[in-house]
Amino acid sequence: MQRFRLADLAPAPWRNGGGVTREIARGALDGATDWDWRLSVARIAHDGPFSTFSGVDRVATLVDGAVRLESATQTQAWTTPGEAHGFAGETAFTARLDGGGARFFNVMVRRGRLVATVVAHRTSGVLAPAQDVQHGLLVLHGRFAVETPAGTERLEAEDGLLWAGARPALRATLDTPTGCLVEVRLSAPAQTDGAA
Known part of the structure; x- marks a missing residue:
């Protein structure tokens, strides 16, 4: 288990100047040379093109603010922290902010x-316990006490935990009137039977 805090992660400016990204972690399977999964938090500073990633599936969870992603064929809107939508990384979206900036907790998988x-x-x-490749928790707001086999982790807003491999059951207790804890599980695709 690894603990992290967003404020401790170095911000990397986008090439187009439209925002910054703080990478939480990335990993590869079976000795691959490029990443197969990546977790990060990105701040969108102003309207403009949204980054594309060929061959990648994405889930974006709103941390704060409000934003729409618009393409030639679809529009997806995020208005509430903790709201998540998935989309193909190849889609050429334009970000449209509703007021000030917005932040996404990005989960990307090959x-x-x-x-x-x-x-x-x-x-x-x-x-619930899970037999997945990688797990993550991130508190968006509020405060949670997470009971693990190693002890209790008290997580403030923008604190998180990472696990590799199987994860035991965890009890998460909300210590504030309201809060939002985002759980991420990365698993192998379901096997399909190709027999006729």
């Missing part, structure tokens, strides 16, 4: 290699 599941928890409860 298509055909991994599948991402993202769930927002707004109350206390038990996170």
Whole structure:
């Protein structure tokens, strides 16, 4: 288990000047030379083109602000922290902000290699054990106490945890009147039977 805090992660400016990204972690499967999964938080500073990633599936969860992503064929809107939408990384979106800036918690996986599941928890409860490749937790707002086999981790807003491999059941207790804890699970794609 690894603990992280967004404020401790170095910001990397976008090439187009439209925002900055703080990378949380990335990883590769089976000795691949490029990443198969990547977790980050990106701040969108103004309207403009949204980055594309060929062969990548993305899930973007709103941390704060409000934003729409518009393409030639679709529009997706985020208005509430913890709201998540998935989309293909190849889609050429333009970001449209509603007022000031906005931040996304980005989960990206190489298509055909991994599948991402993202769930927002707004109350206390038990996170079921999971046999996945990678796991992550990030508190968007509020404060949570997360009971792990190694002890209790008290997570403030923008604190998080990472696990590699199987993860035991966890109890997450909300310590503030409101809060949002985002759970990420990265798993292998379901196998299909190709027999006729």
